[in-house]
Amino acid sequence: MFGGHAMLAAVKMSEVIVVIVYLMVVGYLGFLGFRGTKSETDYLVAGRKTHPFIMALSYGATFISTSAIVGFGGVAGMFGMSLLWLTFLNIFVGIFIAFVVFGGPTRRMGHQLDAHTFPELLGRRYGNSMFIQVFSGLVIFLFIPLYAAAVLIGGCEFISSQFSIDYDVALLVFSILIAAYVVVGGLKGVMYTDALQGSIMFIGMIILLIWSYAAVGGITAGHQALTDLGQGPNIFGGIGFKGWTAMPEFGWGVAMKADGVTPNPDGYSLWWIVVSTITLGVGIGVLAQPQLAVRFMTVKSKRELNRAVLVGGIFILIMTGVAFTVGSLSNLFFHDKDFVAGRLVDVSGNGSTPAEFEWVIAKEERDINVGPDGALLNPAVDNTDLKCVPCIVLHIDTADDEAADTFLIYRGHGGVAAIMPRAEIGVLADGVVPGEAQQTDVQAWLADDGDIMSLIGQNVGVLPRATAFTRAVIQKGDYFAFNTGSIIPTYIKAAMPGWFGLIFLLTLLAAAMSTLSSQFHAVGTSIGRDVYEQVTGKHGKSIVITRVGIIVGIILAVLISHYARVGYIIARATAIFFGLCASAFLPAFVGGLFSKRVTPAAAKASIVVGFIVSAFWLLFIKDQEARALGVCKFLFDKHSLLLGHPSWPVVDPIVVALPLSILTFIVVTLLTKPCSEEHLAKCFKK
């Protein structure tokens, strides 16, 4: 027992040392940048050549964050490889189209107009429009913290799992670390810092891919086994899930259940979630990301962009492609190979009445547990906002510190038993240390109808037989909850060797830091340069506002991370921000870059329409978001104006807002006049 303690302490000490060394290296590179020798701009000022890998890795590290790896990787664990459509868009749109089609013109126009932020570029392109710059700046300032929160949550889920510490403690430590990094100089866009972070991310994900495929017997065998596993009943069957290697059921409106007669209004929901929210929002939204578009301006010539396409394409494939593939494959591991050993501290929910069951939260949504008559749908759960699954939960102490740290579903009660894991459990042989136990160390497996309570207090081995979703159980207040954000961290801890946890920790730290620093950079410049300076006319005097803006942004992001750790919040928050940017900015950005005919009035109108339609859709139509925000309920006494009209409440805002924004842009352009010839000549000067 003592040995277990010592080993644990040793592992943690080595982890802490590696993290400190890594931070010192990052700090040193930041210091080099601080002395003004290695920032992207310096190369351009001096007219020197930059290494072709640097720009691409720097862009990639900014683009890809813990949100993509932990958040969307976890969503792939739930919903499967249909998410690879997003990887395809990430590569084809986010790299190829972005660099080949958008990169050169953005760079040229940015330099011609001396624009240094995305709102400034839009504002100056459209005849120095203060409205466009201020409005865009405000949108970015208000909504980037949501995206930053997604990145923070992703990092904290892993830290909390890896170090077996409380999520809120992880959030506190991580926030202080990030704030220090941002304050010390992480905002300066130091190329070698980003490139180092990109390289670490690349190596970490390559190891993860090879290891995961090898563990399931190779590519084809692994996919085939995952296909077969997906044929069984699944918790998402009711919303159209058809397996981890298949697209969800496609359709519109009310589907039919398997019996062919019972209507199922949610039967096509998953397809719309995967395609409209997960894939389209982020896949297209990347083109109008403020913190990414400005990167194009920092390169010396089109040649650097051409070269970056090569590196960027491979980088993104290895980031999101691996995260989504491994997330999906984790189901195989959790079902067939996962083995947990430790002391069985307690068993909860092993009763015969609903009051005795352990109600594990499957979904947290306002009034989800309330019927049309206002009564609780499930009276055993004394909370209006929780949808729960009745289970028996094993509380296991794997760290040998007397406290349960791992929670596994042993059985489901009643009808849901068919879609819950049927874990196998047995007592470990005498003298076996749980931390080093193998499956073969289990002395006696408990019979299917055996008394689970008799094992409390003993060292046990468990085969969870779970899916990724049902394995990632966390403790949340008085309840337990399935937590999508925990899927990838749980997989890394359970399936990968100990040393990899360390590499992956650095991978995620790198992914989070590079993205967060660019996000807070955008937060600061949007409120300082784009809003304050424009409104007051005090140019170059916004330093205090900028810094206060960054601090406010960090605080907002931390608060969101604290309160919103539920469901697949990481992916949803990211999708909201990307979708909003696409709907508001994309038409004006594309039109402004490639056409002289487009007009300032059209740009203003399309930005406003894109923003308002997105906001309206989130507040009043999209069920999950509208419920969380509560405005629709307050004004109209229902959670979505189109509730009862499937599949509208699951359609993402981008599907409606972007076409309307484009239409507005075209119609208003036809009715109004473009900028002066003189101004256009300046914008489009070769």
Place this chain on the structure above:
Amino acid sequence: MLGFLGIDDGWVSAAYLLCMLSTLLCVVYGLINWNRGEAEVKQEDAEWAAHEKQVEEEL
């Protein structure tokens, strides 16, 4: 649509394949254009960079 590599669903197979093909496209494009597009740094480029440095320093 037929599946491959153990993925029976044609749409997911297509996504898997398109990920590979789009990466290949990026690699081929990058190689072909490796030395194309080089341009002298113009005055406005240098001025932009100098201003950018100023913006960064203010942060």
